[in-house]
Structures are given as structure tokens and as C-alpha cells.
Amino acid sequence: MGNLRSVEKALEKVGAEVIVTRDQDQVRRADALVLPGVGAFGDAMHNLAKRGLVDVIREETLGGKPFLGICLGLDLIFEESDEHGLNQGLGLLPGRVELLSTELKIPHIGWNDVSRRKQSRLLADVPDGSFFYFVHSYAVVPARDSDILCTTDYGCSFVSAVEHENIAAFQFHPEKSSSLGLSILKNFVQ
Amino acid sequence: MLSKRIIPCLDVRNGRVVKGVRFVNIRDAGDPVEMASAYDREGADELIFLDITASHERRETVVELAGRCAEELFIPFTIGGGMRDEADFRKVLKAGADKIAINTAALDNPDVINRCARRFGSQCVVVAIDAKLVSEEGEEKRWEAFVHGGRTPTGRDAVKWAVEAAERGAGEFMLTSMDTDGTRDGYDIDLTKAITDAVEIPVIASGGAGNLDHLVEVVRDADADAVLAASIFHYGTYSIHEAKEYMAAAGIHMRL
Known part of the structure; x- marks a missing residue:
């Protein structure tokens, strides 16, 4: 809920012109797409489908438009999720979403360190092992190892960021992760 | 691995910070948003704002504060002060706060x-x-929960109460010892x-921080997940960064 406003303000801070929309044409006209979100996977997909946005997002993103997913917006780009029963996702990347398999408390909330698995323009200003702010219970399991950008330990190792061509997505919240988080958004906007 | 957190707390009345904060390069030392941003730059992990406006207008001042913070602050922040129900939560969360203290x-x-x-x-x-100690000397220690800013015993x-609140779905506790608060003699371990x-x-320990060893002790000896402090940071005794370096040197996992 507040997440949307925080993402909007953070993107504006790094120089983006932001349109918060549920309109198909605006999604098509935009230079880049950002899908934030906290909440449940099934509800989010249901709402996207209700607005006719599932196909639009798929077409635009698979057509090469820069795409940034945050938190639930990371989960949604995969094919399916176990959250509250099996739900289909946007299927932009192969793989699925599962409950964190950890002995530690769920949800995983707080600042945790992030290890990089490959190079990325978005992380150009981020030293390996930097801390970012997390609030989540589920994690993505990409089918292709090459899509994994970062991993994080929380009683288990999980994928905390993915990147494939024009698609990047983070389990943590760049908009709540101080200057390093803003640097990721800035690199995305540029 | 999750880091432990340092959380400065700002008391706000009618949109202004009550205790002055000593920051260099700050235009308006009474503006909560400017101070909060300065703390963000120093490395604060989160911030807590307690609105102590003593009037029925407090709800509006809280919503306004949340909205202003959301524009300038890019770390998680909590707002507390007179929040009563779901409608209050909705308004303040929608304005951009991450958490609400009740x-x-x-x-x-x-x-x-x-x-x-x-x-x-x-x-x-x-x-x-x-919480305030109510057991007699020699007895096993017992603490009572107080409300209305510590004026009313319950x-x-x-x-x-903590066990019940956790079962009901609380996400975190902000625990203030009324016995150590303001003493600068250390947290109530x-x-x-x-x-x-x-x-x-998670438990955020509050009340009594006077030096950096106090921060280390309450994390190491009492398993606190976060430390809240006001005066040691506001009056510039220590910077947040200094405090984090000190805790990290004591073996505590910190975001530096």
C-alpha cells in the first residue's frame, strides 16, 4: 500500500518521471515498466488480469522494454507460485516461487547482505556483500542459473535478485535501502 | 544473515522535533524530515517518530508527517502517537509509513x-x-505495562502482555524501560x-543508552534485535556510524 508511494518517490528522486497507472495504453507508451508490490501473489495476478494487464506486460517486456520488479514484483515474473495454493504468474522468466525453506522466523524482515553472482549495470555502484532491506516470506527459484543475479542467506541461501536481458527484479526494497538502493534505481532509470 | 539495527527516535510535536538535534549542515534543526535524512546519511537503519502533539489534531499531524517523510526518506520508518484503529493505520500507511507503533x-x-x-x-x-519494575526487592522481578505515555498503570x-500481543499478530516490540529511560545508565538488561x-x-530495546557499551550489552546480553536511542545521537555524543563501527568491532553483525 505505502510501498507504491515509496517506490514512486524514490524513482522521482533519481530523476524519473513516474506514472502510477492501471491503464493498458499508458503501459504500452511508457519507456520502462516498474512492478512493485507487497501482498499476496494470487490477488496481485487477479488484479492484473482484471485490468487486462497480463498480456500487455508480457508483450511489452518480452518485446524488450526495460522492466524492474520489486519484492512481489519479482515473484510475479515467474511461471507459478505456491503462495496460498498454486497460482500462475506472468511467466516472463522460467521458474517458480516457494515459501522460504528456513528454520528462522518468517517473514524475513530487516537488513540482510547480498552476494553477487554475476555482473550487472544496475549494481555498478554496489559493493559485493552490501546490505538491503527485505520484507518477504516467499522466494523465487529460477529454472536457469544464468538468471540469478544475487543470493542472500537467511538460514538458507535464496535468490535475492534476478536479471535476464531487459528484465531485472529484486526481492529486497531498493526504495527503502538508503543510498545504495537509490543507486540501483538511478542506474535503471538512466 | 540479518543485521542488528540502530534506530534513532524523534519526538515530534505539531510537526516540529521537540529535542534539538545537533547536526552540522542542517538548515532547520527542528524539521523532522531534515533530521531524519541526516540520520539516513549517517547510516541509521530505521527511524521512529513519536508524535506527542497534545490535541485532537494529532491524527492529522501524524498523517502529514508520514507523507512528508515518504518524499525524502529512503529507509524504513515507524510512526507512533495516538493511533487507535484500522482507519488510522490505513491513512498513515497509505501516506508512506512502513510501520505503526501502538x-x-x-x-x-x-x-x-x-x-x-x-x-x-x-x-x-x-x-x-x-514497562516499570513493580516487584519488591528480593522477589522475582516483575514489570507492569503502562499506557498514556507512562502515566497510567494497567x-x-x-x-x-508481550506474549499475548505476539500471539495476536504483533510484528515487533518497541520495549521501553521506564526505570532506565533518561538515566543514561544503560538499557534494562x-x-x-x-x-x-x-x-x-524482534524486540527493539529502548531507554537508558548513555554510551556505546550500552548498545553492545543489550544486544549481546539481552538478545535485543535493535537498539533505539535518542539523546546520545541527538546531542552529537556519538554519530550513528561511530556506534555501528563500535558494535561491529564487538562482533555484532551490522550494516556499515
Whole structure:
């Protein structure tokens, strides 16, 4: 809920012109797409489908438009999720979403360190092992190892960021992760 | 691995910070948003704003504060002060706050914890507990929960209240010892340990920080997940960064 406003303000801070929309044409006209979100996977997909946005997002993103997913917006780009029963996702990347398999408390909330698995323009200003702010219970399991950008330990190792061509997505919240988080958004906007 | 957190706390009245904060390069030392941004730059992990406006207009000032913070602050922040129900939560969360602290409302009507946790998620429900030692010397220690800014005893045992609030869906506790608050003699280790032993959710220790060893002690000896401090940072005794370096050197996992 507040997440949307925080993402909007953070993107504006790094120089983006932001349109918060549920309109198909605006999604098509935009230079880049950002899908934030906290909440449940099934509800989010249901709402996207209700607005006719599932196909639009798929077409635009698979057509090469820069795409940034945050938190639930990371989960949604995969094919399916176990959250509250099996739900289909946007299927932009192969793989699925599962409950964190950890002995530690769920949800995983707080600042945790992030290890990089490959190079990325978005992380150009981020030293390996930097801390970012997390609030989540589920994690993505990409089918292709090459899509994994970062991993994080929380009683288990999980994928905390993915990147494939024009698609990047983070389990943590760049908009709540101080200057390093803003640097990721800035690199995305540029 | 999750880091431990340092959380400066700002008391705000009518949109202005009550205790002056000594920052260099700050235009307006009474503006909560400017101070909060300065703390963000220094490395604060989160911020807590307590609105102590003493009037029925407090709800509006809280919403306005949340909205202004959301524009300039890019770390998580909590707002507390007179929040009563789901409608208050909705307004303040929508304005951009990440979490809301409740104390009196939760003890008056504990079901508000369940309702807000169900509707908005446990992660945004911070239950503030103001506790005071009530056992006699020689007895096993017991603490009572107080409301209305520490003015009103509730007759409730603080540890039992924490257990109940956690079961109802609280996401975190902000635990203030009324006995150590303002003393600068250190956090209340026994109280904090009693609560962290009794519940699984994170506990923010508050009240009594006077030096950096106090921060280390309450994390190491009482398992606090976060330390809240006001005066040692506001008056420039230590910077946040200095405090984090010190805690890291003591073997505590910190975001530096």
C-alpha cells in the first residue's frame, strides 16, 4: 500500500518521471515498466488480469522494454507460485516461487547482505556483500542459473535478485535501502 | 544473515522535533524530515517518530508527517502517537509509513492488533510496551505495562502482555524501560531479556543508552534485535556510524 508511494518517490528522486497507472495504453507508451508490490501473489495476478494487464506486460517486456520488479514484483515474473495454493504468474522468466525453506522466523524482515553472482549495470555502484532491506516470506527459484543475479542467506541461501536481458527484479526494497538502493534505481532509470 | 539495527527516535510535536538535534549542515534543526535524512546519511537503519502533539489534531499531524517523510526518506520508518484503529493505520500507511507503533490502543482493545495484522500484515504492527519494575526487592522481578505515555498503570504484567500481543499478530516490540529511560545508565538488561526469552518476534530495546557499551550489552546480553536511542545521537555524543563501527568491532553483525 505505502510501498507504491515509496517506490514512486524514490524513482522521482533519481530523476524519473513516474506514472502510477492501471491503464493498458499508458503501459504500452511508457519507456520502462516498474512492478512493485507487497501482498499476496494470487490477488496481485487477479488484479492484473482484471485490468487486462497480463498480456500487455508480457508483450511489452518480452518485446524488450526495460522492466524492474520489486519484492512481489519479482515473484510475479515467474511461471507459478505456491503462495496460498498454486497460482500462475506472468511467466516472463522460467521458474517458480516457494515459501522460504528456513528454520528462522518468517517473514524475513530487516537488513540482510547480498552476494553477487554475476555482473550487472544496475549494481555498478554496489559493493559485493552490501546490505538491503527485505520484507518477504516467499522466494523465487529460477529454472536457469544464468538468471540469478544475487543470493542472500537467511538460514538458507535464496535468490535475492534476478536479471535476464531487459528484465531485472529484486526481492529486497531498493526504495527503502538508503543510498545504495537509490543507486540501483538511478542506474535503471538512466 | 540479518543485521542488528540502530534506530534513532524523534519526538515530534505539531510537526516540529521537540529535542534539538545537533547536526552540522542542517538548515532547520527542528524539521523532522531534515533530521531524519541526516540520520539516513549517517547510516541509521530505521527511524521512529513519536508524535506527542497534545490535541485532537494529532491524527492529522501524524498523517502529514508520514507523507512528508515518504518524499525524502529512503529507509524504513515507524510512526507512533495516538493511533487507535484500522482507519488510522490505513491513512498513515497509505501516506508512506512502513510501520505503526501502538501502545494505549492495543492495551485498551487488544483485538486491534489482530485486525491490523490481518489487514495490513504483521510487519507493520509495532507494539510499544512501556514497562516499570513493580516487584519488591528480593522477589522475582516483575514489570507492569503502562499506557498514556507512562502515566497510567494497567495492572498487566509486561511479559504476559508481550506474549499475548505476539500471539495476536504483533510484528515487533518497541520495549521501553521506564526505570532506565533518561538515566543514561544503560538499557534494562533484565527486562529486555525477559521479553526476548518469552517471544519470537524482534524486540527493539529502548531507554537508558548513555554510551556505546550500552548498545553492545543489550544486544549481546539481552538478545535485543535493535537498539533505539535518542539523546546520545541527538546531542552529537556519538554519530550513528561511530556506534555501528563500535558494535561491529564487538562482533555484532551490522550494516556499515
